[in-house]
Amino acid sequence: MSGFLVSTKINGDAVQFACPTDESLLDSLRNRAGLTGVKEGCGTGDCGACSITLDDRLVCSCLVLAAEADGREVGTVEGLSDGMKLHPLQEKFIEHAALQCGICTPGFLISAKALLEKNPKPSEKEIRFALAGNLCRCTGYDKIVRAVQAAAKEMRKK
Amino acid sequence: MRFESPTTTKEAAALLAGEQGDAYILAGGTDLLVRMKMGSIEPALVVDIKRISVTHEINVSAKGISIGASVSGATMSEHAKLIKSWPGVVEAANLIGSDQIQSRCTIAGNLCNASPAADSVPALIAAGAKAVIVGEQRRRTVAVEKIITGPGTTSLQKDELIESILLPKQSARSADAYLRFIPRTEMDIAVVGVGIHLTLARGVIKSARVVLGAVAPTPILVSKAARAIVGTKLDAQALENLAAACSDACDPIDDKRGTIEYRTRVAGVLARRAAVIAFKRAGGA
Numbered sequence: 506m507s508g509f510l511v512s513t514k515i516n517g518d519a520v521q522f523a524c525p526t527d528e529s530l531l532d533s534l535r536n537r538a539g540l541t542g543v544k545e546g547c548g549t550g551d552c553g554a555c556s557i558t559l560d561d562r563l564v565c566s567c568l569v570l571a572a573e574a575d576g577r578e579v580g581t582v583e584g585l586s587d588g589m590k591l592h593p594l595q596e597k598f599i600e601h602a603a604l605q606c607g608i609c610t611p612g613f614l615i616s617a618k619a620l621l622e623k624n625p626k627p628s629e630k631e632i633r634f635a636l637a638g639n640l641c642r643c644t645g646y647d648k649i650v651r652a653v654q655a656a657a658k659e660m661r662k663k
Numbered sequence: 664m665r666f667e668s669p670t671t672t673k674e675a676a677a678l679l680a681g682e683q684g685d686a687y688i689l690a691g692g693t694d695l696l697v698r699m700k701m702g703s704i705e706p707a708l709v710v711d712i713k714r715i716s717v718t719h720e721i722n723v724s725a726k727g728i729s730i731g732a733s734v735s736g737a738t739m740s741e742h743a744k745l746i747k748s749w750p751g752v753v754e755a756a757n758l759i760g761s762d763q764i765q766s767r768c769t770i771a772g773n774l775c776n777a778s779p780a781a782d783s784v785p786a787l788i789a790a791g792a793k794a795v796i797v798g799e800q801r802r803r804t805v806a807v808e809k810i811i812t813g814p815g816t817t818s819l820q821k822d823e824l825i826e827s828i829l830l831p832k833q834s835a836r837s838a839d840a841y842l843r844f845i846p847r848t849e850m851d852i853a854v855v856g857v858g859i860h861l862t863l864a865r866g867v868i869k870s871a872r873v874v875l876g877a878v879a880p881t882p883i884l885v886s887k888a889a890r891a892i893v894g895t896k897l898d899a900q901a902l903e904n905l906a907a908a909c910s911d912a913c914d915p916i917d918d919k920r921g922t923i924e925y926r927t928r929v930a931g932v933l934a935r936r937a938a939v940i941a942f943k944r945a946g947g948a
Contacts, residue, residue, distance in 0.1 A: 509666060526666035526709070527699065549697045553763055562737065562766035568696045569767075570689070572666045573711055616762065637850055638761020 511575045515540065516584030524571045531555045533571035534581060542582035542611040546640065553639035556612035557581050563619040565638075582611035585618065594618060594656040603652035605643035613639045617653045625661055629654070668711040672718070672797040672826045675710050680799040680822035682708040688824050690718070690733050691767035693760065694776040710824075718826065721745060727831040729795070732771035732824070740765070749830055750944065751839030751858060751937075755786035758843060761850055771825040777811045777881075778852075784811065784882045785858035785874040786841040792830050798823040808874075811881045836869075837862040838944030842937040843876070844929050846920055853877040854921040857909070857933045861892075861941045866948065868892050873905070873934060878913040878926050885912040888934060897942045905938055906931030 508523030515538055522537040531548075534540045534557070546552035548567045555566040558580035585592040594614050597603070604610045613636060620627060620635040627635065632653050633646070641649060665682075669675045679686050684707025689695055698704045712718050718733035723744050730739065736756045739745060746753050752770075759768050759782050770783045774794065784807065792807045799822040807828070810817050819825070833839075839860040845851035856876030862869045873888035891904035915926040 525664075527664045527706075529696070529700075548700050550693060550760070550764060553761065556763055559766075562735070563763050564766045565763045567700070568692050568764075570666065570692070570696070570709070570711075572668075573689070573692075573713065575668075619762070634849070635762055638763045 509572045511571050513574045513577060513579055515579045516581060522571075526570070526572050528571045529567050530557070530559075530569040530571045530574050530579070531566040533574075534566060534579070537571075540581050540583050544608050544611060546608065546612075551640070552609070553612040553616060554609050556615040556639065558615065558619060563616055580615070582614050585614060592618070593659045594621075594653070597652040597656040597659065598649075601648050601652040601655060603644060603648040604641075609639060609641045609643075613641065613649055617656070620653070621657055621660060625657060627653075627657065664706055665708045666711065667708065668714045670714050670716070672712070672715055672824060673799075675712055675715065675824055676797050676799045676822050678708065678710050679824065684708065686710065686821075688712055688775070690769045690772045691735060691764075693764050693768045694772060712824065720827075725832065727829055727833075729827045729829045730770060731827045732769060734769060736760075736765040736768050736770075737762070739770075748833040749786075749790060749839055751841040751860070751941065752783065752786045752790055752792075752830065755783045755841035755843075755856070755858065758782045758841075758849075770828055774807060774810055774828070775817055775819065775825060777813070777815050777817050779814050779880055779882070780853040780856065780877040781882070782841070782843055782853055782856055782876070785856050785876040786839065787828065787830075787858070788874040788882055788884055789841075789858035789860040789872045790830050790839055791860065791872065792828050794825045795827045795829060796823050797826045802826075804829065808882070808884055813880050834862060836864065836945055838941050838946075840937045840940035840944065842933050842940070844933055852920065855926055855929045855933050856882075857930065857937045859934070859937045859941045861938070861945050861947075863942075863945045863947050866896055868895055868897065868942070868947075871938075873909065873938075875909060875912060875930055875934070878915040878930050880914075883912055885909060888912065892938060897938060897947065902935045902938065906935050909934040 544554040546554035686708040718731040843853040843856035871889040888908035895901035910931040
């Protein structure tokens with residue numbers, strides 16, 4: 506199969522790669538851009554482990570063709586920290602032990618960031634609804650909700 | 664697989680017409696990519712319509728509101744005028760999936776996917792929405808209820824795609840509502856969905872459209888249910904008659920989400936509740 510050339514911006518950096526036309530953006534990010542923070546859980550848009558932003562909209566990268574990303578901007582968990590300085594969400598996830606196996610964590614971080622950008626002071630209910638597209642089989646969600654609340658509080662100080 | 668991203672709907676129609684193998688339109692991709700992943704389809708051609716600027720527009724005019732075929736549920740939820748005119752349509756569209764899905768899913772796609780349980784379709788039919796269809800040679804505007812012909816099948820021709828969905832102008836004494844029942848609190852497939860649109864005159868229901876989803880092979884416009892409430896102020900007897908007419912119209916399947924008996928009964932209950940919401944929104948008391 507001839508490669509489809511995709512020119513995109515990932516976490517602010519211009520990235521070019523060639524891929525088959527039917528390849529998902531998830532597979533391209535992992536296997537061509539080397540961004541393995543994006544995880545494949547279900548591959549059908551149910552679990553949210555592959556959550557990224559595409560032109561500032563939260564999407565499942567398994568439900569996007571890489572070819573669609575041509576000329577668009579992609580944000581992944583790798584772009585969350587400022588160099589070695591972790592994002593408040595990352596700090597609070599660690600502090601509150603909001604993860605165990607960690608497979609779902611990058612997706613939760615991206616979704617939580619998208620939520621806090623729209624709504625800096627979400628209620629617990631709003632957090633739970635906003636994160637309903639992300640599944641976690643370890644934590645029971647409570648610690649994740651607490652971590653997001655703590656990060657929101659921290660981010661409002663700035 | 665050939666991947667094309669034309670910049671006009673006319674070009675898109677020509678691509679569909681010229682393809683010998685299976686061709687699919689890609690808007691939000693929330694159904695298409697799942698079917699590709701599952702191996703239930705193997706497209707020879709995928710036409711991404713998101714580079715067609717007209718498909719991203721929400722236009723408010725004297726005729727009503729047109730919603731482009733690439734407009735996502737998330738974008739609909741941010742459009743104050745659309746929400747004010749057609750809260751039921753927006754609620755129905757926003758019930759589809761998670762925030763991740765909302766960023767991509769479209770009402771035109773929901774319609775073309777033709778699931779009996781599609782959430783936005785009963786609301787669109789209740790609203791009297793029309794689909795603007797572009798083919799290689801002609802454009803046509805068709806009532807939404809004429810699009811779905813059965814589970815997964817539509818009346819669209821090989822060269823045709825939907826460019827936009829047109830909602831009529833909402834009058835001052837009209838309103839809509841959509842309710843669905845699912846076994847969980849969110850993110851599930853409808854066991855029953857009910858879309859209702861009402862117009863009042865001096866506090867009395869002058870006209871109504873009642874549409875049921877997930878209780879038959881296609882969404883159904885139940886004229887008997889509308890007749891049960893027209894001419895009333897939605898008193899207890901009218902609600903009872905509405906529920907009975909809705910339950911009567913059901914021809915559902917049995918599955919893990921609900922039995923035939925359950926769906927049939929819930930259709931009546933939900934119709935009553937949706938009617939009360941639409942009535943209040945229209946200024947009824």
